[in-house]
Each structure stands twice: as structure tokens, then as C-alpha cells.
Amino acid sequence: MESLRQYVRDIPDFPKPGILFRDITPMLANPEALTAAVDAMAAPFIDAGVEVIAAAEARGFIFAAPLAMKLNAGFVPIRKPGKLPFDMHSFAYELEYGTDELQVHVDGVKKGQRVLLVDDLLATGGTMEACCRLLEKCDAEIVGCSFLIHLEVLGGAARLSPYQVQSVLTYGQDDEEAELSIQNRQPGPSV
Numbered sequence: 001m002e003s004l005r006q007y008v009r010d011i012p013d014f015p016k017p018g019i020l021f022r023d024i025t026p027m028l029a030n031p032e033a034l035t036a037a038v039d040a041m042a043a044p045f046i047d048a049g050v051e052v053i054a055a056a057e058a059r060g061f062i063f064a065a066p067l068a069m070k071l072n073a074g075f076v077p078i079r080k081p082g083k084l085p086f087d088m089h090s091f092a093y094e095l096e097y098g099t100d101e102l103q104v105h106v107d108g109v110k111k112g113q114r115v116l117l118v119d120d121l122l123a124t125g126g127t128m129e130a131c132c133r134l135l136e137k138c139d140a141e142i143v144g145c146s147f148l149i150h151l152e153v154l155g156g157a158a159r160l161s162p163y164q165v166q167s168v169l170t171y172g173q174d175d176e177e178a179e180l181s182i183q184n185r186q187p188g189p190s191v
């Protein structure tokens with residue numbers, strides 16, 4: 001599965017200075033890589049009795065619908081303010097690069113339904129923690145959280161410690177340091 005890494009492009013200083021952005025658009029553009037990513041995100045939960053996939057917009061949606069179809073589950077959108085038309089639960093949270101708020105319809109998930117939460121990437125965990133809080137307000141049973149990418153150094157997994165957290169690609173301290181040193185390297189003398 002490490003071969004999927006070649007489809008993740010690193011963009012320094014996006015969307016703010018100091019952020020190393022992990023751009024998954026090359027993976028999305030490749031049919032084999034996209035299929036492999038969805039299959040790997042679903043695999044740990046194939047026999048988990050998942051009834052609903054829930055995910056936050058926008059990048060979470062990309063993986064949520066194919067995972068729902070693969071696991072024979074429904075899909076419940078978690079959206080940013082001003083998008084949902086019916087009564088909703090809300091939760092405000094902090095991001096790696098800002099603050100935001102998420103909402104879900106009060107009847108999106110029924111009491112006791114088994115929900116798998118999905119997102120492209122786990123950084124600080126603020127987004128996924130907000131999603132978990134929203135589903136707890138619905139009295140859902142959270143089966144786990146499935147990510148394509150986990151940025152370990154940002155400590156997001158600890159915020160999700162009550163739940164089973166799975167990721168396909170993990171970027172640790174060594175990856176961050178190696179990539180930062182490449183970005184900072186000065187051109188050497190030509191020989």
C-alpha cells in the first residue's frame with residue numbers, strides 16, 4: 001500500500017506559511033490508485049456491521065460515497081454552516097490552519113445506528129472529533145474512523161482515543177523532517 005504514497009503531492013506553505021499540504025488530487029485522478037485507496041479504507045470494517053457512513057465536506061465526501069456503496073451502507077453528510085435545510089446539531093472546532101463549524105441533520109442518523117466516519121486526512125483531529133460529537137448527539141454507535149492519510153505528529157489520534165482509528169498512509173516525524181530539509185536545501189555549487 002506504500003505505493004499509494006507516490007500519488008500524494010507535497011505542497012509547502014499552503015494554505016498558510018509553515019503548513020506542508022498533502023495534496024491527494026494526483027491520487028484522485030488515477031483510477032487504479034483511487035480504487036485501491038477506497039478498498040484499503042473499507043477493508044478493516046468489511047465485517048463490522050456498518051449501517052451508515054458519515055463524512056464532513058468537502059474532501060470527506062469524495063471517499064464517503066464509494067465506501068458506503070462498498071459496505072452496503074447509507075451516507076449522511078456533515079456540512080459547514082448554511083448548507084443543511086432541516087433541523088440540525090452543530091459543533092465548532094479548531095483546524096490545523098483555522099477554525100470552523102460543522103452540522104448534521106437531527107434525523108440523519110437514528111439512535112443506535114452503527115456509523116463509520118470517513119475523511120481523507122487526520123491532522124489535529126479537530127474535524128473528526130467534531131464529527132464524533134455530532135453523532136454522539138444523534139445517539140449513534142460509532143464503529144470507528146477511517147482515513148486515507150494520518151499526519152502522526154499533529155496528535156489527532158489521541159483526540160479520537162475512544163474509537164477504532166484506521167489509516168492507509170501514515171506520515172511520521174521522520175517524513176516531516178526529511179521533507180522539510182529537502183524544501184530548505186540551498187542549491188550547491190555547480191561542478
Ligand SMILES: O=P(O)(O)OC[C@H]1O[C@H](OP(=O)(O)OP(=O)(O)O)[C@H](O)[C@@H]1O
Pocket residue numbers: 056057058059060094095096100119120121122123124125126127128156
Ligand atoms: O484533523 P484536522 O486538523 O481537523 O484536519 C483535517 C481536516 O482538514 C481538511 O479539511 P478542510 O477543513 O481543509 O476542508 P476541505 O475538506 O473542504 O478542504 C481535511 O479534509 C480534513 O477534513
Ligand SMILES: Nc1ncnc2[nH]cnc12
Pocket residue numbers: 019020021022023096121123151
Ligand atoms: N497538512 C495538511 N495537508 C492536507 N490537508 C490537510 N488538512 C489539515 N492539514 C492538512
